[in-house]
Amino acid sequence: MTTKKTKTKTQAPSAASGPSIKWVTRLVIVLLLAAIGRWLDAIKSRWYIFEPQFLHELAQDAIARASSPNDTAGMIQHILTNLTTTYPSTTIRLNVDSKEWVFNNAGGAMGAMYIIHASITEYLIIFGTPLGTEGHSGLHTADDYFNILVGEQWAFAPGSLEMERYTPGTVHFLPRGTAKQYKMHKGCFALEYARGWIPLMLPFGLADTFTSTLDIFTLYDTVRITGREMLRNLLIAKI
Numbered sequence: 001m002t003t004k005k006t007k008t009k010t011q012a013p014s015a016a017s018g019p020s021i022k023w024v025t026r027l028v029i030v031l032l033l034a035a036i037g038r039w040l041d042a043i044k045s046r047w048y049i050f051e052p053q054f055l056h057e058l059a060q061d062a063i064a065r066a067s068s069p070n071d072t073a074g075m076i077q078h079i080l081t082n083l084t085t086t087y088p089s090t091t092i093r094l095n096v097d098s099k100e101w102v103f104n105n106a107g108g109a110m111g112a113m114y115i116i117h118a119s120i121t122e123y124l125i126i127f128g129t130p131l132g133t134e135g136h137s138g139l140h141t142a143d144d145y146f147n148i149l150v151g152e153q154w155a156f157a158p159g160s161l162e163m164e165r166y167t168p169g170t171v172h173f174l175p176r177g178t179a180k181q182y183k184m185h186k187g188c189f190a191l192e193y194a195r196g197w198i199p200l201m202l203p204f205g206l207a208d209t210f211t212s213t214l215d216i217f218t219l220y221d222t223v224r225i226t227g228r229e230m231l232r233n234l235l236i237a238k239i
Helices: 017-047 052-065 072-086 198-213 216-234
Strands: 101-106 109-118 122-129 133-136 142-150 153-156 164-166 171-174 181-184 188-196
Touching: 052 072, 052 142, 052 171, 052 188, 072 109, 072 122, 072 142, 072 188, 101 198, 101 216, 109 133, 109 181, 109 216, 122 142, 122 198, 142 198, 164 171, 188 198, 198 216
Parallel strands: none
Antiparallel strands: 101 109, 109 122, 122 188, 133 181, 142 171, 142 188, 153 164, 153 181
16 A cells, blocks of 8 residues: 655745845834934033033123234133133033134035034034135034124014024024024124034035035034044043
């Protein structure tokens, strides 16, 4: 008596299952990254060191103590002296080389900046120009506080029929996610403080190099100084 051997056929997996698994995996990764980003955004304030009100009062004090209304160098020195006295180097790293200026072209405007501090969640710079400039503020992931030291700045938001005017001692606050046209008149300099996700602001600050100026030397200096200051702060756990 012979027994028949029956062969069991193994079904091949559906051809559509491969791409489906890939898309589900991608969706899970995107949702996970979004959740992590939202969580980090909710807790980012714990890494802030500077207070906008303190910086505003410091800018006003620098103006009051200056030898003249146009003594920009004296104001900057007063600000640096106060910052280095207030904040220990174990808490935050500051760039005290006030001669380290670089051009900055962004949103069609051109000026020069001196980076006092740069980290993942904060930056503090002196920005301005003796010639005057005008452009787009940019649409940023950080709140921006523009403390006028010398000169005058005008600004305009879509829908407004009158300009905003900022003079020495005043602060122009630009919440994240908003944009304006602005104009800095001849001889205008400001202490600018931003708090939020600073690396996401860098493309706006560097884009004009690739689309118009092609100034690779300024690009190199900007990346070098910003990267150096961010690394110096990361080494002391300042995010």
